Amino acid sequence: xxxxxxDVLIIGAGASGAAMAWSLAETRMRIVxxxxxxxxxxxxxxxxxxxxxxxxxxxxxxxxxxxxxxxEDYPVxxxxxxxxxxxxxxxxxxxxxxxxxxxxxxxSDFRVKSLDGxxxxxxxxxxxxxxxxxxxxxxxxxxxxxxxxxYPPKQPPLPPVPLGKIGETLGRGFNKLGWHWWPxxxxxxxxxxxxRAPCINLGPCITGCAQGAKGSTDVTYWPVAVREGxxxxxxxxxxxxxxxxxxxxxxAIYIDENGEEQFQPAEIVIMACNGVGTPRLLLNSRSDxxxxxxxxxxxxxxxxxxxxxxxxxxxxxxxxxxGYKGPAGCLIISQEFYETDLARGFVRGYSAEMLRGIGPAxxxxxxxxxxxxxxxxxxxxxxxxxxxRTAGMVLICEDLPEPENRVTLDPDLVDADGIPAPRIEYALxxxxxxxxxxxxxxxxxxxxxxxxxxxxxxxPLPPAGWHLMGTARMGTDPxxxxxxxxxxxxxxxxxxxxxxxxxxxxxxxNPTCTLQAISLYVADHIKKNLATLFD
Amino acid sequence: MSQxxxxxxxxxxxxxxxxxxxxxxLAGAGALGLGEYVEAQFGEGAGALxxxxxxxxDLSRERTGEAFAQAPSGQRGTLLTEIAGAFPGFLDxxxxxxxxxxxxxxxxxxxxxxxxxxxxxxxxxxxxxxxxLLDAVGTRGKYREV
Ligand SMILES: Cc1cc2nc3c(=O)[nH]c(=O)nc-3n(C[C@H](O)[C@H](O)[C@H](O)COP(=O)(O)OP(=O)(O)OC[C@H]3O[C@@H](n4cnc5c(N)ncnc54)[C@H](O)[C@@H]3O)c2cc1C
Ligand code: SF4
Numbered sequence: 001x002x003x004x005x006x007d008v009l010i011i012g013a014g015a016s017g018a019a020m021a022w023s024l025a026e027t028r029m030r031i032v033x034x035x036x037x038x039x040x041x042x043x044x045x046x047x048x049x050x051x052x053x054x055x056x057x058x059x060x061x062x063x064x065x066x067x068x069x070x071x072e073d074y075p076v077x078x079x080x081x082x083x084x085x086x087x088x089x090x091x092x093x094x095x096x097x098x099x100x101x102x103x104x105x106x107x108s109d110f111r112v113k114s115l116d117g118x119x120x121x122x123x124x125x126x127x128x129x130x131x132x133x134x135x136x137x138x139x140x141x142x143x144x145x146x147x148x149x150x151y152p153p154k155q156p157p158l159p160p161v162p163l164g165k166i167g168e169t170l171g172r173g174f175n176k177l178g179w180h181w182w183p184x185x186x187x188x189x190x191x192x193x194x195x196r197a198p199c200i201n202l203g204p205c206i207t208g209c210a211q212g213a214k215g216s217t218d219v220t221y222w223p224v225a226v227r228e229g230x231x232x233x234x235x236x237x238x239x240x241x242x243x244x245x246x247x248x249x250x251x252a253i254y255i256d257e258n259g260e261e262q263f264q265p266a267e268i269v270i271m272a273c274n275g276v277g278t279p280r281l282l283l284n285s286r287s288d289x290x291x292x293x294x295x296x297x298x299x300x301x302x303x304x305x306x307x308x309x310x311x312x313x314x315x316x317x318x319x320x321x322x323g324y325k326g327p328a329g330c331l332i333i334s335q336e337f338y339e340t341d342l343a344r345g346f347v348r349g350y351s352a353e354m355l356r357g358i359g360p361a362x363x364x365x366x367x368x369x370x371x372x373x374x375x376x377x378x379x380x381x382x383x384x385x386x387x388x389r390t391a392g393m394v395l396i397c398e399d400l401p402e403p404e405n406r407v408t409l410d411p412d413l414v415d416a417d418g419i420p421a422p423r424i425e426y427a428l429x430x431x432x433x434x435x436x437x438x439x440x441x442x443x444x445x446x447x448x449x450x451x452x453x454x455x456x457x458x459x460p461l462p463p464a465g466w467h468l469m470g471t472a473r474m475g476t477d478p479x480x481x482x483x484x485x486x487x488x489x490x491x492x493x494x495x496x497x498x499x500x501x502x503x504x505x506x507x508x509x510n511p512t513c514t515l516q517a518i519s520l521y522v523a524d525h526i527k528k529n530l531a532t533l534f535d
Numbered sequence: 536m537s538q539x540x541x542x543x544x545x546x547x548x549x550x551x552x553x554x555x556x557x558x559x560x561l562a563g564a565g566a567l568g569l570g571e572y573v574e575a576q577f578g579e580g581a582g583a584l585x586x587x588x589x590x591x592x593d594l595s596r597e598r599t600g601e602a603f604a605q606a607p608s609g610q611r612g613t614l615l616t617e618i619a620g621a622f623p624g625f626l627d628x629x630x631x632x633x634x635x636x637x638x639x640x641x642x643x644x645x646x647x648x649x650x651x652x653x654x655x656x657x658x659x660x661x662x663x664x665x666x667x668l669l670d671a672v673g674t675r676g677k678y679r680e681v
Contacts, residue, residue, distance in 0.1 A: 106679065107678065111681045160666075162663045162664055172668065180672060181672060182669065200659070202658055203654055324659075360644065361635045379553075379554055
């Protein structure tokens with residue numbers, strides 16, 4: 001069945017789709033967003049129950065779409081990757097589960113070819129995105145402390161998340177070594193902001209924030225965008241972007257909440273399905289004119305997939321740290337090893353995102369798996385030495401683009417609507433492996449400096465496929481990129497991509513505020529050039 | 536819930552051996568009623584524990600003349616270790632569910648000094664901490680000009 005035509009069709013209601021919808025709403029164009037998931041109910045989040053810790057591992061709030069058993073998810077074949085996909089499919093997208101750690105890219109991240117001779121420079125720079133970073137910080141409600149020497153001046157709108165005892169302990173460790181650290185920019189309302197209640201330090205933000213303090217886009221951009229007239233159609237899964245005789249995108253075929261096939265005609269189509277969902281949909285949109293998938297004349301759709309290889313390093317301390325209180329992934333960032341120093345044996349670098357501690361059940365399970373918590377007579381004394389005495393970090397390594405790392409369509413696997421599912425092929429480069437080794441060694445060093453009596457690590461961290469970038473890269477040359485510097489597909493004048501797929505390089509920081517800034521920047525370009533957009 | 540209800544008091548005694556009483560403050564895991572939780576987590580798979588449990592009782596009778604639940608407490612750990620060796624995997628799944636359930640139990644949370652409630656809606660107070668520690672950071676990690 002065919003719907004009334006609209007001016008703008010956005011696919012995906014996650015981080016980038018929400019920012020785009022909100023920004024375009026002021027034009028009063030007819031805007032529809034199709035999202036395969038539904039609205040979340042904060043009363044369903046695990047922190048409403050004492051079983052909140054075990055609910056992290058299995059069930060509807062676990063990290064892997066393959067293990068959740070929700071119809072809204074699509075399966076991903078990630079057998080050929082040491083790093084597995086973590087995401088969420090709902091209004092808010094993966095921000096429902098994200099930790100809300102919100103560092104920006106650095107000016108140097110957009111110039112890695114010029115500075116370090118690797119990968120490519122971006123066709124846009126930090127200065128271009130800066131006003132959109134600021135706008136996004138207001139909308140998402142970013143907490144932070146001005147004055148971080150690792151960045152050009154910026155003014156987070158909200159006060160920083162508390163350091164607490166754990167942050168002070170770690171900060172002293174960094175000071176002992178003379179290394180950089182700063183309270184993390186965090187998309188967490190530390191005060192009431194935009195109608196959102198303030199953070200009450202529940203801890204496990206990555207199973208959803210029952211308080212509504214975490215800046216997931218279902219509580220930031222979407223309520224405003226919907227109020228301003230954007231139509232958000234949930235439980236609608238897009239199967240294919242269609243094209244007309246002129247090779248322009250003409251709309252999308254989707255399966256609605258009743259399982260009926262629908263066609264939504266549109267003047268402009270905007271892809272915001274993330275670095276795996278977007279190439280999947282483009283590759284599923286084959287036609288006579290685009291036999292290898294839509295916008296894929298370069299053959300680069302799906303290629304250059306970047307995660308951030310993660311290392312995790314933890315330490316055991318003698319004193320209780322009150323680490324179970326406060327947003328688990330938002331505390332301190334260190335960028336001491338962010339820039340290239342060839343003496344380290346690798347190019348580019350990494351951030352250290354310090355983590356708070358873990359809850360009582362997670363402490364026991366970790367104690368069991370690490371052999372530190374026996375059963376029997378010694379159980380309680382061993383547990384007392386572990387409980388509330390752990391602190392640690394994840395080290396977020398810059399991943400360089402490599403064409404062999406890619407998203408393709410699985411020949412057999414399909415989602416609940418019979419649509420071919422994505423397959424991931426990914427291998428860690430020598431550069432990444434050396435960087436991970438360095439990160440683990442430095443991570444252990446700072447934990448020891450902070451007073452840890454024991455440290456342990458894991459690298460790469462298998463479930464850390466949560467930053468999805470590079471699979472429809474931005475550039476000026478149609479032969480070496482998929483979209484132009486304003487996110488428009490080189491091959492299809494009215495098709496835009498605004499999620500992490502467009503990243504040219506990955507930086508060594510979490511990507512969400514950058515991909516949202518890009519989405520706002522592309523929206524701004526569309527708004528300013530409406531009359532001549534297709535010339 | 537599994538169809539093969541796990542035998543009591545044997546299962547409860549096993550759980551008490553795995554996580555014993557904490558002095559007078561807290562009963563062992565079996566006495567706290569964790570058996571029902573653990574069995575529910577195994578669901579249909581709970582029946583897979585039966586051969587090891589039966590073997591444990593047989594071994595106990597052979598060594599002590601008593602069923603495991605009545606065996607002298609000093610010998611139970613040894614019996615359990617021996618059975619764990621004879622039935623690989625028996626303890627792994629059991630301990631996973633037991634530890635998760637035990638450390639989410641209200642009485643255990645209270646014994647750790649926590650309030651027996653979910654994190655929401657009460658939340659936790661948390662002090663900002665000493666931001667003066669940042670005075671020393673100065674220009675460390677100064678960003679690279681381009
Ligand atoms: C556990 C976890 C922790 C994270 N922590 C952080 C962090 O601390 N900081 C940070 O910066 N980032 C973090 N991230 C990553 C962050 O969530 C993503 O970078 C961000 O959400 C990506 O935005 P997006 O718009 O590209 O895609 P998403 O937010 O993933 O949204 C894509 C949306 O598109 C929809 N969609 C896809 N295909 C279709 C289709 N065919 N039809 C209809 N709808 C479709 C999906 O359902 C989904 O809702 C984390 C992610 C996870 C999973
Ligand atoms: S710590 Fe704060 S942001 Fe995180 S879940 Fe709790 S209230 Fe929400």
